[in-house]
Amino acid sequence: MFSPSLARAVLRCAQRHGVDGPRLCRGLGFEPSDLQQRPDLRLSYRQTGALIRRFQRAVGHRVTGLSVGLQQTPLSWGLAGVGMLTCRTVGEAAQYGLQHQLAAGAALHHVSHQEGGRFVIELQPRFDEADLVPFLVEESFASIVAVVRSLIGPQFRPAALTLAYPAPAHAAEYAAAFQCPVRFDAPAHRLSCDLDWLEHTLPVHDPLAGAMLRGQLDRLLVPTPPQSDFLVAATTFLRTQLQQPVTLGDLARALNLSCRTATRRLAEQGVSFQGLLDQLRREQADALLARRAARVADVAAAVGFSDPSNFRRAYQRWTGRPPRAPLSAGAD
Numbered sequence: 275m276f277s278p279s280l281a282r283a284v285l286r287c288a289q290r291h292g293v294d295g296p297r298l299c300r301g302l303g304f305e306p307s308d309l310q311q312r313p314d315l316r317l318s319y320r321q322t323g324a325l326i327r328r329f330q331r332a333v334g335h336r337v338t339g340l341s342v343g344l345q346q347t348p349l350s351w352g353l354a355g356v357g358m359l360t361c362r363t364v365g366e367a368a369q370y371g372l373q374h375q376l377a378a379g380a381a382l383h384h385v386s387h388q389e390g391g392r393f394v395i396e397l398q399p400r401f402d403e404a405d406l407v408p409f410l411v412e413e414s415f416a417s418i419v420a421v422v423r424s425l426i427g428p429q430f431r432p433a434a435l436t437l438a439y440p441a442p443a444h445a446a447e448y449a450a451a452f453q454c455p456v457r458f459d460a461p462a463h464r465l466s467c468d469l470d471w472l473e474h475t476l477p478v479h480d481p482l483a484g485a486m487l488r489g490q491l492d493r494l495l496v497p498t499p500p501q502s503d504f505l506v507a508a509t510t511f512l513r514t515q516l517q518q519p520v521t522l523g524d525l526a527r528a529l530n531l532s533c534r535t536a537t538r539r540l541a542e543q544g545v546s547f548q549g550l551l552d553q554l555r556r557e558q559a560d561a562l563l564a565r566r567a568a569r570v571a572d573v574a575a576a577v578g579f580s581d582p583s584n585f586r587r588a589y590q591r592w593t594g595r596p597p598r599a600p601l602s603a604g605a606d
Contacts, residue, residue, distance in 0.1 A: 279379025
């Protein structure tokens, strides 16, 4: 499970080419609006892979991973990208990005090392998704180059790029995008640059504010424990439906499953539909009740209860105590 940065980039590109974003997301457990309005949203590899395949079918060969990646900036990588802006040099920013690569939305595993006077980033697939690898490698390397150029300027040039797949039909675009020697059918996916680039100071670096801001960001960028792709998709969908009545059938339809299959797959994760829904309702209720201006009636409506009395009984069953905002609790 990782940040939806790549999904955002794909949907931005889809919008530019007149492709309907909600249709691309249908049945995946999230909507395009979730990518803008829910900073806590995380997507599974299954969800992201399905979105990319639909995008590729919709646009054909008009759009490649290169064009998606080259549009990105540090802010495209979310809090991880913001953290890179607090670093003093390109080398420090690179290490920060590698440390928080899941928060940046990396769909491939990024590994770095130094070799022969060069800094090398190697990409390794996390899952056996051979049909997606060229797109993901293109997008990953192109976004790295685009982000570094955003940090220090368009003069950045990698030293070499190798790809472990045959040259695609648009191979000529690689030279224009990376402006370095490119070799296909190589043993590994690697992008390298001269070590001198790592010493370049970021023009935006603020030595007084950088350390403080990075400390705050580090506390927000705690890695999320892994979950199954199905449970991530189910949880993502249900969180978007908490304000209204939702059934097992709604969940099954959203994930393109039968009710029987959805029930079985939930059981494989050790949960039931009602148990998962109650858990999410309780989490949302607790978060809302913690706000100083919280009203129990408003919280009840926000988690799908039209009658506050029914919410009070449900909350008592979930927690063993009545729902109460902090100011009221202090009066006991």
